[in-house]
Amino acid sequence: MKTYLTAATAAIAGLSIAGSAAATEWNVSVWGKRRAFTEHVEKLAELVSEKTGGEFTLNVSYGGLSKNKENLDGISIGAFEMAQFCAGYHRDKNPSITVLELPFLGVNNLEEEVAVSHAVYAHPAVQKDLARWNAKLLMTSPMPQYNLVGTGDPRDELAEFKDMRVRATGGIGKAFSAVGAVPTSVTATEAYNAMESGVVDTVAFAQHAHLSFGTINKADWWTANLNPGTVNCPVVVNTDAYDALSDAERAALDSSVDEAIAHYLENYAALLTKWDTVLEEKGVEKVEISDAQLAEFRKVAADPIREQWIADMSAQGLPAQELYDLVQKTLSDVRSGS
Known part of the structure; x- marks a missing residue:
């Protein structure tokens, strides 16, 4: 959204209309409430405003512009200029980035998650995929490996996952399906109610989301080391809005x-350091899955789901093997310091 000074408002402000410039305001669609997951968006808004002397502002809206599953659609029609979404919410709309949601990819920390995400985002096939929605990938929203909170008796063996109703999306949902669980893809904002009403027994989230959406408050236990994967949630901008920025505005954003x-x-990092304290305060039991059970989970879920993804995406014309290999090469490069 461009906001211009009219002659009248300029006169009131004591300005010469000839010297007035257009201020640029962008609306940004996110959801929930301000939390660890949105801190980079908030920081981006702060930095852009600082660098442009307040002439370019990002107005961050938590649910006021769109539902979270409709943010990519909103970007495509220019309903707002920037948005955050998660690939697993609509896999058919962004198939290329679902490589980052495959289970047991081997990503060990958030720095590695940033590296693999941005490497994939830079791939021409991925940029072409998102361009169908008039979307330009700006940055990722890196999240740790997901883990379960659950009600009732702890589940620490794969056999106990059979028929478990779990809130899980994307590749994580497929991983749980592979061991007999029943995934449902309710949105993050619906997860607490689903848990409270018994629609699901367990919820797979990163730590910040268990806190933000209240699922930790319903939990009896937490799997500390299941680590089946994570979801990938980019921040994108409307391509037309990005192209319309001045050189200075674009430089401030980038x-x-x-x-x-x-x-x-x-x-x-600060949130993760206090996580154990949160579990203790809320009386949530920390469950450790054995190495043998984890190895069995990977055997059942990782290889078959990856191979099926490569076959399915290749059939859609995407360079699926190339994208998967890019993730693994990026991890190797990050770890070797190259």
Whole structure:
């Protein structure tokens, strides 16, 4: 949204209309409430405003512009200029980035998650995929490996996952299906009610979401080390809005991404350090899955689901094997420091 000074408002402000410039306001659609998951968006808004002297502002809206599953549609029609969404919410709309939601990819920390996400986002096939929605990938929203909170007796063996009703999306949902669980893809904002009403027995989230959406408050136990995967949630901008920015505005936006991500990582690290204290305060039992059970989970879920994904995506014309290999090469490069 461009906001222009009219002659009348300029006169009231004591300005010459000839010297007045257009201020740029972007609306940003996210959901829930401000939390670790949105801290990079908030930091981006702060940095962009600082760098442009307030002439370019990002107005972050928590659910006021769109439902979370409709953010990509909103971007495509220019209903707002920036949005956050998760690939697993609509896999058919963004098949290329679902490579990042495959179970047991081997990503060990948030820094690695940022690296693999941004490598995939930079791939021409991925950019072409998102361009169908008039969307330009700006940055990721890196999340740790998901784990379960659940009600009732702890489930620490795969056999106990049979018929377990679990809130899980994307590749994580497929992984749980492979061991006999019943995944449902209710949105993050619906997860607490689903747990409270008994629609699901367990919810798979990263730590911040268990806190933000209240599922930790219904939990009897938490799987500390199941680590089946995570979801990938990009921040995108409307391509037309991005192209309409001045060179200075575009430079302010692009140059702020790395600092916004760094702020996110620092903030998330602080949350993780207090997680055990939260579990103790709320009386939630910490469940450790045995190495043997984890190995069996990977055997059943990782290889077959990856191979099926590669076959399905290749049939759609995507360079699926290339994208998967890019993830693994990026992990190798990050770990070797190259």
